[in-house]
Amino acid sequence: MSDALTRLLANRDWLMADGATGTNLFNMGLASGDAPELWNADQPDKIRNLYRMAVEAGSDIFLTNTFGGNASRLKLHNAQSRVHELNRLAATLGREVADAAGRPVVVAGSIGPTGDIFAPMGTLTHELAVEMFHEQAEGLKAGGADVLWVETISAIEEYKAAAEAALLAGMPWCGTMSFDTAGRTMMGVTSAQLAALVEKLPNPPIAFGANCGVGASDLMRTILGFVAAGTERPIISKGNAGIPKYHEGHIHYDGTPELMAEYAVLARDAGARIIGGCCGTMPMHLKAMREALENRPRGPRPTVEDIAARLGGFSSASDGTGDDEGPARERRGRRRS
Secondary structure, three states, X not given: OOOHHHHHHHHOOOEEOOOOOHHHHHHOOOXXXXXXXXXXXXXXXXXXXXXXXXXXOOOXXXXXXXXXXXXXXXXXXOXXXXXXXXXXXXXXXXXXXXXXXXXXXXXXXXXXXXXXXXXXXXXXXXXXXXXXXXXXXXXXXXXXOOEXXXXXXXXXXXXXXXXXXXXXXXXXXXXXXXXXXXXXXXXXXXXXXXXXXXXXXXXXXXXXXXXXXXXXXXXXHHHHHHHHOOOOOOEEEEEOOOOEEXXXXXXXXXXXXXXXXXXXXXXXHHOXXXXXXXXXXXXXXXXXXXXXXXXXXXXXXXOHHHHHHHHOOOOOOOOOOOOOOOOOOOOOOOOOO
């Protein structure tokens, strides 16, 4: 139990993670199309504030502002030579905030997808993916991140590459995939397949699960899929704050704090140990989630009918666990908005 996250999990039934990165940074003035990671150097006070908002709302874990901090993503902004620097700065700022929290708070180094497609459909090789993730991991490690947090992955190959990079960096890690409207990732991975995959890795994650996707209902159905697979590994649930809607020139998520509080309790009762939000999740949502988790008694494991009744209907009739393979769609990594 040498790492901070494992120690917390050993003493707590549930932990609360943070919310959105993009939504909160846009509210601070980040322009669409700009690289949030550049703010680690250019706007450090705003990044401290991003982390502090999560801690003050009750998060036990917050993710660094490094989702797109790999060489492939940063190359789009001519910043591919700054991978180590930008990741180190993000983790250093996070370490400052966590150490000043007055309670144990885990700094999780966010590692998102490369945005590239694996061969033979694309040009990304296993070796190159490992190299990119390892470079990012070393920067996060140097800045004082407690764990690596691989997120929004869609391809098994990329998940394996990130795991290998964590091993090379000597870092504990967690890993989530993003499941879409048909209950599968964009590359066709099911909840059962991910649950089986993590146990076959030479360095399994501390915890695994799902983030992003569509709304809270769909994500909850994926959580039930992990539980049905019989996993004993801690499950992560990071759902979006409702469904994205385009309103007056920007994306708005329609989930209320009340809905996210309901989601948090359902996730806990379903078996998730780490519960947070993804796109659209702001401090007001996190506060409501924390209050509900602390004050509402644990209930029975919810059924899909319970989930639909309390969070709204599902976006697809399929939960991704049937015999149909479903189309393997081209993957484009999504940013945590």
